[in-house]
Amino acid sequence: xxxxxxxxxxxxxxxxxxxxxxxxxxxxxxxxxxxxxxxxxxxxxxxxxxxxxxxxxxxxxxxxxxxxxxxxxxxxxxxxxxxxxxxxxxxxxxxxxxxxxxxxxxxxxxxxxx
Amino acid sequence: xxxxxxxxxxxxxxxxxxxxxxxxxxxxxxxxxxxxxxxxxxxxxxxxxxxxxxxxxxxxxxxxxxxxxxxxxxxxxxxxxxxxxxxxxxxxxxxxxxxxxxxxxxxxxxxxxx
Numbered sequence: 001x002x003x004x005x006x007x008x009x010x011x012x013x014x015x016x017x018x019x020x021x022x023x024x025x026x027x028x029x030x031x032x033x034x035x036x037x038x039x040x041x042x043x044x045x046x047x048x049x050x051x052x053x054x055x056x057x058x059x060x061x062x063x064x065x066x067x068x069x070x071x072x073x074x075x076x077x078x079x080x081x082x083x084x085x086x087x088x089x090x091x092x093x094x095x096x097x098x099x100x101x102x103x104x105x106x107x108x109x110x111x112x113x114x
Numbered sequence: 115x116x117x118x119x120x121x122x123x124x125x126x127x128x129x130x131x132x133x134x135x136x137x138x139x140x141x142x143x144x145x146x147x148x149x150x151x152x153x154x155x156x157x158x159x160x161x162x163x164x165x166x167x168x169x170x171x172x173x174x175x176x177x178x179x180x181x182x183x184x185x186x187x188x189x190x191x192x193x194x195x196x197x198x199x200x201x202x203x204x205x206x207x208x209x210x211x212x213x214x215x216x217x218x219x220x221x222x223x224x225x226x227x228x
Contacts, residue, residue, distance in 0.1 A: 033214055033215050035216075037219075042221070043151075043203055043221075043222055043224075044219065044221050044222065045157070045205060045207075045219035045222075046219075047216055047217075047218070050214055050216055052214060091156065091157060093157075095215050098215065099144075099145040099162075099164070099209055099211060099215050100162070100170070100215065101147065101159040101162055101170060101172075102147075102149070102157075102159065102207075102215075102217060103159065104156045104157040104158070105156065106155075106156045107156060
């Protein structure tokens with residue numbers, strides 16, 4: 001079974017600075033997807049960014065980018081120019097190729113310091 | 115922009131009662147999921163549903179749980195006899211076949227079992 005590990009329960013960053021959230025996973029598959037979801041206090045799950053394992057290029061979405069290291073099974077999220085609205089729980093998630101279930105990590109609570 | 119909707123937003127019930135949680139997935143989506151999140155914990159997969167049948171279910175999804183797509187729009191999760199430990203946030207999600215498994219989540223139903 002696949003597992004996702006987020007070793008940082010909490011992180012904080014000064015507004016406008018850069019922060020990196022860590023995620024590692026375990027799988028025996030070669031093709032899969034990785035995701036970062038944001039969960040603000042409203043508890044809505046919002047997709048931040050997606051990475052396909054067969055792509056070597058790291059995904060980017062505006063201020064959000066990932067560092068995908070397939071051999072190391074590592075998938076970190078970098079948030080640049082942090083804003084107060086970025087404060088939330090961030091969950092790393094894995095799915096096998098296809099339309100399969102998401103397996104989530106335990107989350108990292110990100111605090112933005114004004 | 116299309117979105118997944120869920121009703122009710124909050125349901126309070128007595129232990130042993132039946133509850134039905136309702137979801138309206140995005141209209142052209144074909145794959146549907148239920149997840150739950152006990153307060154302060156990670157999001158856990160319950161069940162996936164495609165072509166009017168269950169694709170996969172977790173060990174949490176025992177005989178007390180059932181899912182149904184009674185018409186072309188609604189997707190429901192029924193808990194036959196609720197237990198205290200069923201208290202959680204329940205999320206519905208949906209996706210298409212061609213979206214790299216980007217699952218769009220509803221806002222969740224908070225279930226409180228007394």
